[in-house]
Amino acid sequence: xxxxxxxxxxxxxxxxxxxxxEGAEYTVRRYLEDVPSEDEIRDVLDRLGLxxxxxxxxxxxxxxELGLKEWARDDSSRDxxxxxxxxxxxxxxxxxxxADDGSAVVARTEDAVRDALARK
Numbered sequence: 001x002x003x004x005x006x007x008x009x010x011x012x013x014x015x016x017x018x019x020x021x022e023g024a025e026y027t028v029r030r031y032l033e034d035v036p037s038e039d040e041i042r043d044v045l046d047r048l049g050l051x052x053x054x055x056x057x058x059x060x061x062x063x064x065e066l067g068l069k070e071w072a073r074d075d076s077s078r079d080x081x082x083x084x085x086x087x088x089x090x091x092x093x094x095x096x097x098x099a100d101d102g103s104a105v106v107a108r109t110e111d112a113v114r115d116a117l118a119r120k
Contacts, residue, residue, distance in 0.1 A: 001116065003107070004031040004044075004096040012095040015107045022117055026097075031089050038079075038086045044096060045082075047104035052081035055093040055106060062088040 003019065003026055005012035019026055029036075036044070045052060053073045057063060066084060068091075071077055085092050097112075098104045099119035107113045 001025070001100055002027045002029055002098045004029045004036070004092070004094060004098075006030070006032055006090075006094050009094055011108045014110070015095045015097070015113045018110060018113045019117070024117055031092060031094070035089045036086065036092075038082050041082050041085050041092075044098060044104055047098060047102060048096070048106065050106075052078060052085055055096070056081065056085065057091050057093055060088075060091055063091055 001024065003012075003015060005016065005028060007013070007030065016028070041052070045055070048055070051073065053068075053071075056068060058068055063069070066088070068081075068084065071080065093106050093108070095107045096104060097107045097116040099116050101119045103116075103119050105112045105116045107116055
């Protein structure tokens, strides 16, 4: 499995700590440095079963500058949202764990991390 993290994020550190405590094998992706491509974001969204606006941190400065709260949330706007996430990775909700079974979870809670661990 892989976990997308921002090391400055307490939720990310908690998720990594739980993975370590459970002896999980995983790869860390510091997604602010190793920025996911639009295709990678599409893949993760498919795995999550979510839309790009569902994993967007709308309180970030970049979101406010872009006016994301005003953007349409429909199929015709999906690519615009994905492009914004790829261009401004800080907008991506974190941490995200992609499990070996092809699924993914936004692992902001201990229960979500445990859900990902159960999917190994």
